Amino acid sequence: MMINKKLHNHILQFAKPPKEELEKLNQAIQLKTIKKKTFCLQKGQHCQHLYFVLKGCFRSYFINSKGTEKILNFGIENWWVSDFDSLSNTRTSDLYIQALEDSEVLALSKDSLDQLLNHSLELNRYFRILMEKVRIADQRRMHYMFNLSGKELYHLFLTHYPDFMQRIPLYMLASYLGMTPEFLSKVRGQK
Amino acid sequence: MMINKKLHNHILQFAKPPKEELEKLNQAIQLKTIKKKTFCLQKGQHCQHLYFVLKGCFRSYFINSKGTEKILNFGIENWWVSDFDSLSNTRTSDLYIQALEDSEVLALSKDSLDQLLNHSLELNRYFRILMEKVRIADQRRMHYMFNLSGKELYHLFLTHYPDFMQRIPLYMLASYLGMTPEFLSKVRGQK
DNA sequence: CGATTCTTTGAAAACAGTCAATCTGTGTGG
DNA sequence: CCACACAGATTGACTGTTTTCAAAGAATCG
Numbered sequence: 001m002m003i004n005k006k007l008h009n010h011i012l013q014f015a016k017p018p019k020e021e022l023e024k025l026n027q028a029i030q031l032k033t034i035k036k037k038t039f040c041l042q043k044g045q046h047c048q049h050l051y052f053v054l055k056g057c058f059r060s061y062f063i064n065s066k067g068t069e070k071i072l073n074f075g076i077e078n079w080w081v082s083d084f085d086s087l088s089n090t091r092t093s094d095l096y097i098q099a100l101e102d103s104e105v106l107a108l109s110k111d112s113l114d115q116l117l118n119h120s121l122e123l124n125r126y127f128r129i130l131m132e133k134v135r136i137a138d139q140r141r142m143h144y145m146f147n148l149s150g151k152e153l154y155h156l157f158l159t160h161y162p163d164f165m166q167r168i169p170l171y172m173l174a175s176y177l178g179m180t181p182e183f184l185s186k187v188r189g190q191k
Numbered sequence: 192m193m194i195n196k197k198l199h200n201h202i203l204q205f206a207k208p209p210k211e212e213l214e215k216l217n218q219a220i221q222l223k224t225i226k227k228k229t230f231c232l233q234k235g236q237h238c239q240h241l242y243f244v245l246k247g248c249f250r251s252y253f254i255n256s257k258g259t260e261k262i263l264n265f266g267i268e269n270w271w272v273s274d275f276d277s278l279s280n281t282r283t284s285d286l287y288i289q290a291l292e293d294s295e296v297l298a299l300s301k302d303s304l305d306q307l308l309n310h311s312l313e314l315n316r317y318f319r320i321l322m323e324k325v326r327i328a329d330q331r332r333m334h335y336m337f338n339l340s341g342k343e344l345y346h347l348f349l350t351h352y353p354d355f356m357q358r359i360p361l362y363m364l365a366s367y368l369g370m371t372p373e374f375l376s377k378v379r380g381q382k
Numbered sequence: 383c384g385a386t387t388c389t390t391t392g393a394a395a396a397c398a399g400t401c402a403a404t405c406t407g408t409g410t411g412g
Numbered sequence: 413c414c415a416c417a418c419a420g421a422t423t424g425a426c427t428g429t430t431t432t433c434a435a436a437g438a439a440t441c442g
Contacts, residue, residue, distance in 0.1 A: 070338065084326065125308065125315050128319035140276070146255070146261045178336075
């Protein structure tokens with residue numbers, strides 16, 4: 001069996017690994033079905049895998065001192081989800097990663113990845129560029145959150161990701177944008 | 192001449208490139224002296240370089256719609272500073288990168304870097320892990336900013352980076368933490 | 383339909399920003 | 413050595429935005 005087409009194509013956007021490296025990757029990954037509301041990762045666990053989302057949607061969040069959920073990221077088709085801090089620094093995770101829909105992922109263990117990366121320039125390139133993209137996205141997000149009011153944040157998100165908004169409840173968007181659901185509801189009511 | 196010791200050691204923390212790759216890197220970098228208050232990068236320019244800080248201190252910031260400076264990052268010894276968004280997506284930058292002290296950097300052009308990365312697994316590894324670390328730091332910062340009040344943020348920064356606080360004026364810390372200098376001054380006054 | 387889960391609403395309170403004035407320290411030039 | 417300018421820090425009164433809490437209202441799913 002050939003490596004999954006979606007992952008294959010995603011890799012080819014950034015790097016050009018030879019067939020045999022893709023084949024090794026193929027052997028290292030594992031297809032998993034994850035039901036809505038179940039977790040890939042929970043607080044206190046050591047994160048041992050990266051997950052490439054084939055289908056569905058995830059959120060990663062933590063619970064703060066007041067008991068409120070704070071969403072750090074969403075992950076949809078063609079994104080990797082994981083707790084990189086826990087993964088690469090082998091510390092227990094603060095995060096929950098939860099499926100918001102019935103989902104399919106390719107699971108890749110940290111150990112397998114490390115082995116692959118020891119011998120593949122192109123996979124190093126792929127994950128380097130991936131990290132760069134992720135980091136740029138974070139930086140832009142920080143840029144927005146610094147700059148914009150709650151109302152502006154909501155409208156920006158609305159215009160950037162109109163489709164995605166259909167897939168998540170409002171209170172999760174509120175959490176992601178750093179405000180309360182009540183406030184976001186009011187903001188949305190105006191205009 | 193051997194590649195700069197500081198950069199050399201930094202690379203060796205994460206990767207083990209052979210001598211000849213380090214030598215090529217050595218040929219690609221250029222030592223620059225940057226006077227206090229001058230800029231590596233200004234809004235509207237295409238960012239073409241990464242800078243490895245040997246000595247001194249930088250801030251990268253943008254100016255928002257109200258004309259207020261917002262600091263996204265500081266860069267000190269052993270950090271790379273750049274606008275990765277502008278660098279890797281070849282777009283004009285929104286950012287200013289400014290020296291806060293008389294500084295020394297190693298400048299590496301995007302083109303040279305790309306060439307080096309085409310043939311070096313270990314440099315790909317180095318920059319991959321670097322990006323990962325940077326990303327993790329951003330994620331932690333977001334975690335804090337979500338979770339903590341202005342007062343808590345200030346005290347956390349104070350305990351994490353007591354020395355660095357001596358090097359920057361308070362109003363820059365305020366900007367970095369996402370609050371006004373007046374508010375930070377009041378917060379600091381209490382207790 | 384019944385039970386959750388999600389969203390809206392309103393009033394009070396907390397938190398942080400704004401603006402303007404003042405204070406402090408530092409370095410510069412006369 | 414003094415006077416001055418300037419950058420940075422502080423203070424207070426006022427304003428505004430967002431949160432909190434409690435309750436009620438939709439919507440969705442089994």
